[in-house]
Amino acid sequence: MAEVLVVVEATREFGVKKVTLEMLTLARELGTPSAVVLGGPGAAAALADKLGEYGAEKIYAAESEEIDGYLVAPKATVLADLVRRVSPAAVLLASAQEGKEIAARLAVKLDNGILTDVVSLAADGTATQVAFAGSTIVKSKVTRGLPLVTLRPNSVNPVPAPATPAVEQLTVQVGDTDKLAKVVDRVAEQKGSRPELTEASVVVSGGRGVGNADNFKLVEELADLLGGAVGASRAAVDSGFYPHQFQVGQTGKTVSPQLYVALGISGAIQHRAGMQTSKTIVAVNKDAEAPIFELADFGVVGDLFKVVPQAADEVRKRK
Amino acid sequence: MNIVVLVKQVPDSGADRNLRSDDNTIDRGSANNVINEMDEYAIEEALKIKEANGGEVTILTMGPDRATESIRKALSMGPDKAVHIVDDALHGSCAVATSKVLAAALGTLNADLVICGAESTDGRVQVMPHMLAERLGVAALTGARKLTVDGSNLTVERQTEEGYEVVSATTPAVVSVWDTINEPRYPSFKGIMAAKKKPVQTLSLADLGVAPGEVGFDGATSTVLEHSKRPPRSGGAKITDEGDGGVKLVEFLATEKFV
Ligand SMILES: Cc1cc2nc3c(=O)[nH]c(=O)nc-3n(C[C@H](O)[C@H](O)[C@H](O)COP(=O)(O)OP(=O)(O)OC[C@H]3O[C@@H](n4cnc5c(N)ncnc54)[C@H](O)[C@@H]3O)c2cc1C
Numbered sequence: 001m002a003e004v005l006v007v008v009e010a011t012r013e014f015g016v017k018k019v020t021l022e023m024l025t026l027a028r029e030l031g032t033p034s035a036v037v038l039g040g041p042g043a044a045a046a047l048a049d050k051l052g053e054y055g056a057e058k059i060y061a062a063e064s065e066e067i068d069g070y071l072v073a074p075k076a077t078v079l080a081d082l083v084r085r086v087s088p089a090a091v092l093l094a095s096a097q098e099g100k101e102i103a104a105r106l107a108v109k110l111d112n113g114i115l116t117d118v119v120s121l122a123a124d125g126t127a128t129q130v131a132f133a134g135s136t137i138v139k140s141k142v143t144r145g146l147p148l149v150t151l152r153p154n155s156v157n158p159v160p161a162p163a164t165p166a167v168e169q170l171t172v173q174v175g176d177t178d179k180l181a182k183v184v185d186r187v188a189e190q191k192g193s194r195p196e197l198t199e200a201s202v203v204v205s206g207g208r209g210v211g212n213a214d215n216f217k218l219v220e221e222l223a224d225l226l227g228g229a230v231g232a233s234r235a236a237v238d239s240g241f242y243p244h245q246f247q248v249g250q251t252g253k254t255v256s257p258q259l260y261v262a263l264g265i266s267g268a269i270q271h272r273a274g275m276q277t278s279k280t281i282v283a284v285n286k287d288a289e290a291p292i293f294e295l296a297d298f299g300v301v302g303d304l305f306k307v308v309p310q311a312a313d314e315v316r317k318r319k
Numbered sequence: 320m321n322i323v324v325l326v327k328q329v330p331d332s333g334a335d336r337n338l339r340s341d342d343n344t345i346d347r348g349s350a351n352n353v354i355n356e357m358d359e360y361a362i363e364e365a366l367k368i369k370e371a372n373g374g375e376v377t378i379l380t381m382g383p384d385r386a387t388e389s390i391r392k393a394l395s396m397g398p399d400k401a402v403h404i405v406d407d408a409l410h411g412s413c414a415v416a417t418s419k420v421l422a423a424a425l426g427t428l429n430a431d432l433v434i435c436g437a438e439s440t441d442g443r444v445q446v447m448p449h450m451l452a453e454r455l456g457v458a459a460l461t462g463a464r465k466l467t468v469d470g471s472n473l474t475v476e477r478q479t480e481e482g483y484e485v486v487s488a489t490t491p492a493v494v495s496v497w498d499t500i501n502e503p504r505y506p507s508f509k510g511i512m513a514a515k516k517k518p519v520q521t522l523s524l525a526d527l528g529v530a531p532g533e534v535g536f537d538g539a540t541s542t543v544l545e546h547s548k549r550p551p552r553s554g555g556a557k558i559t560d561e562g563d564g565g566v567k568l569v570e571f572l573a574t575e576k577f578v
């Protein structure tokens with residue numbers, strides 16, 4: 001069976017990201033998965049076990065200071081060389097900032113079509129995408145080149161299928177035009193032990209109704225009790241209640257968790273854009289007419305300052 | 320500094336949006352078409368750079384005739400002039416082809432700096448800045464929440480999942496911006512009046528030396544096979560808090576096995 005290249009997403013802190021495991025799971029349906037690690041020296045070793053556990057038969061490791069030290073261009077060059085050499089059946093990347101950026105460059109280099117925000121991919125290359133704030137489902141296909149697809153996190157249920165991957169080191173040869181955007185600093189921002197927003201299976205979000213930054217503790221508390229991530233509406237972010245990287249919606253993150261809890265969020269169309277493919281939606285809002293109730297599987301019309309602390313106590317009791 | 324801002328016209332994301340049933344492209348005819356919101360932040364950033372360093376700001380749009388409205392609106396914020404690529408053969412173009420056309424136009428505009436939105440609200444593809452940088456062989460500083468210009472040196476801060484990165488390059492470069500970078504100005508009455516007289520140059524594919532077969536449906540690298548509306552979610556139980564709302568909520572979570 002033909003190889004399917006999976007470009008690994010990992011973080012320094014948590015290692016292989018869940019979306020990578022989703023991609024490996026999907027790749028097994030399409031052919032033989034090969035993981036591609038593009039990182040600094042030594043990057044692949046720390047990830048190999050996990051990649052093998054989810055069925056990577058091979059790991060291509062491109063490790064160099066240049067890959068780490070410049071924005072995406074060197075990664076795209078290395079990947080393009082690999083694609084030309086092994087002619088894979090498909091190339092999968094994560095539908096997140098960097099994955100899309102690498103895919104964009106790859107598409108131009110190979111004069112190849114690209115499909116982003118894909119939630120499933122059939123063996124014949126037909127991809128399913130969600131468009132327009134999750135309101136439209138699109139089936140599409142790359143018609144020039146191979147299926148070059150970015151997969152939206154939380155689209156596939158990751159299933160282990162242990163393999164023992166052979167590791168092949170790639171030589172990294174990048175030209176000067178790949179070294180124009182230099183990463184001069186990487187600053188880690190506090191994150192604590194909460195799961196990453198786009199990958200979390202539970203997300204608890206607060207909106208303008210939360211009132212101020214201090215009150216967001218309520219949102220965090222419930223999130224922690226449910227083992228979830230914290231999100232925020234744009235109004236909450238714009239009002240300075242919570243940092244922008246946690247914004248859910250059209251100009252923030254798209255999340256698709258098992259459970260989404262909306263606290264003091266009205267449910268504007270741009271907010272729905274980022275959360276309406278969640279499996280179960282729960283809302284607390286004091287306005288019975290708030291549009292969020294149109295999509296909530298369970299809604300409480302009430303004051304979040306009463307309902308949320310009570311809910312938190314109840315969860316604690318049941319633990 | 321010679322700055323080009325990329326502005327795309329998109330269907331208003333606050334209203335219902337659809338794909339056409341005849342050719343599966345975005346239904347722009349029935350939509351309320353507006354400037355892609357991130358592009359307003361790109362315009363604002365360009366104007367701030369011009370105000371600090373001098374130079375010229377040019378709007379570049381590829382889109383149908385009706386995109387003229389968005390171009391005038393963009394100009395009313397303060398840019399000097401605009402270039403509008405319009406050609407019937409462009410209908411149905413994919414991202415790869417669009418980047419080819421925009422790159423060809425940029426090739427004639429001699430920009431030191433190209434600023435665009437990080438993503439468009441219709442496609443949400445987030446690919447254009449890197450596609451253009453790849454074609455033009457210039458740096459791409461993408462997803463900026465902060466941009467500092469010091470002569471020909473550019474530094475951006477960009478949000479990542481773990482925190483942020485500081486990335487630097489020298490001009491010429493493509494910079495894409497998030498809506499966290501600034502607060503776009505509202506056009507003044509004077510600005511609106513002035514915009515009516517600002518030069519808008521239209522370019523066809525022939526002007527750019529791009530063959531019609533390389534774009535549109537013929538040149539597309541991907542195709543939409545079919546599309547359907549997702550069945551709307553229907554609301555479930557809705558209770559009014561009577562002192563036990565929190566408990567009821569957790570009871571629901573427990574039946575769904577979240578607790
Ligand atoms: C181009 C564009 C992009 C956008 N992108 C995004 C995006 O990415 N994400 C996003 O979220 N928005 C986005 N927006 C903004 C969006 O339109 C809404 O303005 C925003 O989602 C509203 O946030 P909110 O629900 O927190 O605030 P509001 O609409 O003000 O709602 C607050 C809610 O809290 C309730 N409330 C108040 N007090 C309490 C209380 N004590 N107890 C219970 N309930 C209470 C109120 O009844 C109300 O329903 C975008 C807008 C545009 C134009």
Ligand SMILES: Nc1ncnc2c1ncn2[C@@H]1O[C@H](COP(=O)(O)O)[C@@H](O)[C@H]1O
Pocket residue numbers: 325326327328355357358361379380381382417434435436437438439440442443444445446447448
């Ligand atoms: N047809 C177009 N005309 C002008 N600018 C565009 C066009 N398409 C995309 N852009 C620019 O590229 C950015 C990213 O778009 P996208 O990659 O489509 O999400 C947008 O915010 C625009 O600034």
